[in-house]
Amino acid sequence: DVKVTQSSRYLVKRTGEKVFLECVQDMDHENMFWYRQDPGxxxxxxxxxxxxxxxxxxxxxxGYSVSREKxxxxxxxxxxxxxxxxxxxLCASTRTxxxxxxxxxxxxxxxx
Amino acid sequence: DAKTTQPPSMDCAEGRAANLPCNHSTISxxxxxxxxxxxxxxxxxxxxxxxxxxxTNEMASLIITEDRKSSTLILPHATLxxxxxxxxxxxxxxxxxxxxxxAGTRLAVHP
Numbered sequence: 001d002v003k004v005t006q007s008s009r010y011l012v013k014r015t016g017e018k019v020f021l022e023c024v025q026d027m028d029h030e031n032m033f034w035y036r037q038d039p040g041x042x043x044x045x046x047x048x049x050x051x052x053x054x055x056x057x058x059x060x061x062x063g064y065s066v067s068r069e070k071x072x073x074x075x076x077x078x079x080x081x082x083x084x085x086x087x088x089x090l091c092a093s094t095r096t097x098x099x100x101x102x103x104x105x106x107x108x109x110x111x112x
Numbered sequence: 113d114a115k116t117t118q119p120p121s122m123d124c125a126e127g128r129a130a131n132l133p134c135n136h137s138t139i140s141x142x143x144x145x146x147x148x149x150x151x152x153x154x155x156x157x158x159x160x161x162x163x164x165x166x167x168t169n170e171m172a173s174l175i176i177t178e179d180r181k182s183s184t185l186i187l188p189h190a191t192l193x194x195x196x197x198x199x200x201x202x203x204x205x206x207x208x209x210x211x212x213x214x215a216g217t218r219l220a221v222h223p
Contacts, residue, residue: 004155031209033210035213042213042214042215042216043156043213044213045210045211045212048210058210090155090156092155092156094209096209098209099144099146099161099201099203099209099211100146100158100161101148101156101158101209101211102158103154103155103156103157104155105154105155106153106154106155
C-alpha cells in the first residue's frame with residue numbers, strides 16, 4: 001500500500017522559532033508538494049519539487065523554504081515562524097506521468 | 113488551467129446515488145478532469161479522472177459531456193463514510209503535475 005508520512009500530526013511552536021516539517025514517501029515518486037489548508041481558503045500550494053535538489057515556488061512561498069536531498073524526503077522549513085503560519089500542512093507526491101497525488105495525513109501547526 | 117465551478121454543498125440519503133456536478137466551460141483539448149475528496153481531518157484522496165470518455169472504477173463513475181464543458185461524479189450507493197468535500201480539478205497532461213484546488217462541494221450523506 002502506498003504511503004506518504006509526515007513527521008508530526010500536531011505541532012506547537014513559538015513565534016520566531018525555526019520549524020521543520022518532514023515528509024517521506026515510499027513510492028519512488030519524482031514529484032513532491034507542500035500545501036497549506038486554511039478555512040475558507042482551501043488548499044494552496046507552497047512549494048513543489050520534481051527531482052532531488054530541485055524546487056519550484058508555488059502560489060504562496062513567502063516565509064517558507066524547502067529541501068529535497070533524497071528522492072523520498074521533502075522538508076518544509078519555516079525560518080522564523082509567525083502566527084499567520086498557523087495552519088494545516090499537507091504533503092503529497094506523484095509520478096511524473098499522472099496527476100494522481102497521494103497525500104499524507106497532515107500536520108496541524110500552531111504558532112503562539 | 114481551466115477554472116471549475118461546483119455547488120458549495122449537497123445532501124444525499126444513504127444508499128442512494130450521489131451526483132456531484134462540475135462546470136469547466138473553459139477547458140481546453142488536452143486538459144483532464146480529476147476528482148478528489150477530503151474526509152474531515154484527512155489529506156485529500158484521488159477518486160477518478162478522465163479526458164473525454166466516461167470512466168468507472170471501484171469508487172465512482174465520471175460522466176463527461178460531449179462538449180467537455182461539464183462533468184458529473186457519481187457515487188452509486190452513497191454511505192455515511194462518503195461524507196466529505198469533493199474537488200473537481202482540471203489539469204493538462206504535462207508540466208509538473210500541479211493541482212489547483214477550489215472550494216469543492218461539501219457532500220453530506222444522511223441516514
